[in-house]
Amino acid sequence: MKKLIAATFTVLSLTAMQAMAGSPVHMWKCQINDDMTEEALVEYTNDWQKAAAKVDGGKKMKSQIYFPVAAGADGTGTDLIFISSWPNFGEYGKFWDSYPESDAAGMEGGAMSCHGSSLWEAMN
Numbered sequence: 001m002k003k004l005i006a007a008t009f010t011v012l013s014l015t016a017m018q019a020m021a022g023s024p025v026h027m028w029k030c031q032i033n034d035d036m037t038e039e040a041l042v043e044y045t046n047d048w049q050k051a052a053a054k055v056d057g058g059k060k061m062k063s064q065i066y067f068p069v070a071a072g073a074d075g076t077g078t079d080l081i082f083i084s085s086w087p088n089f090g091e092y093g094k095f096w097d098s099y100p101e102s103d104a105a106g107m108e109g110g111a112m113s114c115h116g117s118s119l120w121e122a123m124n
Contacts, residue, residue, distance in 0.1 A: 057094030
C-alpha cells in the first residue's frame with residue numbers, strides 16, 4: 001500500500017510540475033531587407049508560418065512581428081522583433097531538431113536578416 005501511495009504521489013507531483021511549466025518563446029532581432037515593405041514582410045512571414053506548421057513540433061507554434069513605435073536604437077540595425085512561441089518545451093524541442101532540413105528553413109533570408117536571438121520562458 002505504501003508503494004501505491006508513493007507512486008500516486010510521484011505521478012501527481014510530475015503532473016503538477018508540467019502544469020506549472022512555462023511555454024517557450026523564441027525572439028529574434030531582425031532587419032528588413034532593403035526591397036521589402038512591412039506589408040510584404042507580413043505576407044512573407046505568413047507563408048513561412050504555413051511552412052513551419054508542417055515541421056514536427058510546429059503545428060501549434062504561433063508567430064508575431066513587433067514593429068517599434070517608440071524604441072531606442074540598439075546599435076545593431078534592429079527593425080523588428082520576430083517572436084515564435086510553442087505550447088510547451090517538448091514541442092519546441094521537436095521543432096528545433098527538425099527545422100534545419102525543412103522548407104521553412106529554406107525561406108530564411110528572403111525577407112529579413114536576423115542578428116541575435118534569445119529563448120524565454122513565458123509564465124501564464
